[in-house]
Amino acid sequence: MLSNRNRSRLRLLLAPLLLAQLLSPGMSEHVQAQYTEPMHKEAATDAATFRLQVKAAPGARYQTESTFDDKSLQRALESAAAGVPYIEPLLPDTTLSYYKKDQTQLLGVTPTGEAVDLAAKQTLQLSSKAQAALREQVRALRAKHYGELLTWEEASLVLPKFSSFTVLDVESGLSFEGQRRAGSHHADVQPLTKADSATLKSIYGGQWSWDRRAVLVKLNGRTLAASMHGMPHGGDGIPGNDFNGHFCIHFLGSVTHGSRSVDPAHQVMVHRAAGLLNDYVSKLSPSALIDVWISGAHQGDLQLLQVTTGQEQALHVRSMRRLSKEQEQDVSQLLQLDTTVDVAMTGARSSAVSTRRVLFHLERATLQDRWFIRSAIIQ
Structure with a gap:
């Protein structure tokens, strides 16, 4: 249990918070430039046409688009029932827009062809034929947008x-x-x-x-x-x-x-x-996951914070760099892990670099699931 004194120390709150309130003055312009535009604000303009759009992050200005017609797919989407919740930490990087009863519909589409209700964060039940059609369209578009992963x-x-x-x-x-x-x-x-x-x-x-x-x-x-x-x-x-x-x-x-x-x-x-951020992070060890979190904290990269914690993030830090590098622990039989990391950091309203220790608490649901950082406390 943490003492009252420790509870009063500076905390990094892993919960959704207002961006404008938490970002430091030195960081806000950089982050807001990436995240001010709504995600996928464009929509299909032809009732018979689907529009696919892919970009690496919600606020990225680099995007790739394609359009195609598929009436059977449209019928499948219009009649699709709600499926299981979408539990990935990041929403799909590819969206599909089309018209339904004179209303623009906007869905996320995964690389496997799953359609996702972005507002409800819930998949749609599609036939294997409809999912295969989406999968092929998304595969072709992402191949144009992203790069080859070469050694x-x-x-x-x-x-x-x-x-x-x-x-x-x-x-x-x-x-x-x-x-x-x-x-x-x-x-x-x-x-x-x-x-x-x-x-x-x-x-x-x-x-x-x-x-x-x-x-x-x-x-x-x-x-x-x-x-x-x-x-x-x-x-x-x-x-x-x-x-x-x-x-x-x-x-x-x-x-x-x-x-x-x-x-x-x-x-x-x-x-x-390469369009593999979520896949890559999902396979990382706790120590490597912490490295990604520190990179996100240092650069004010909200997407990196979200993919490591599973929650939308904001952060009260100007810079952060890892100092300690402990040996990898055997976590094969663990569902929870507490570990500390020494960092050099600059606070939101400071210009001085100080050496601090961050206490990380990590969890996973089962031994087969990925790790998430559930709390990070700066001591």
Whole structure:
């Protein structure tokens, strides 16, 4: 049991709260830029047409759409009864809009073709034929929208040194041209021109940043899932591009040059760029899940907080970085786990970095289910 003194310490409340009240002034502009637009506000305009739309996060400006006609599917949807609750922590990234009795209908669709009532968070009972039709449409659209999940060794062959390619940010939709200059464990990249450097800087709100972002790397008809940061460092090589150094792009299994270890924040962004964020996080160990939560806290990424806790989140922190790295515990027979992690953090209304300890409580329903972070208390 926590003492009264511990209860009075700063807590990170894992419950739905008003965004405007909890976001720190330094963080609010960044987060609101991602989440102000309603999710999938467009609707089908033809009564005989379905419109599919996919994007990586609710507020992402990069989206891919397709339209198709299927009268039998429309009849199946119009007569579908309510099914089981939809229990995934994130709503489907793909939506389907169509007309029913002169009213626009909007549903989520999973990669397996399940239709989801977004308001009720409940699936619809569809025939196997109708679900297969949806599954094929969603599969084709997501394949266009997201990138291939290639290992670093495979990606390095697709992007040889001195190759130039397009880098597209999956949230802002902004893109620029870059060139791989070096890098044996991940790609060391530079923007090609001043304009490309300016675009990269604008993706980060007008200042260089170490924050990780999910990106697509496009070259020779291939689109690869990747993660980048936006901080110039190290060697230079393209004169006159207003970028003093290079930035890094990671792929599946990439490691840092210094520690030769996988960067957890880059890996979660690689999977976001591949459209596999929920699948990836659902398989993580408690320690790795905490790494994703800390990345979300550090970057003000509400989707990462939600996928780790199963709840919509807001957070009272400017920055957070993990300091302690304990050995992985054997949790194979556990349904609950309490663990502490040392972090360097900056509070919402502070500029000073302090060393703190966070007490995490994690749970899962059965030994076969995934872990969720149910509480995090800063001590």
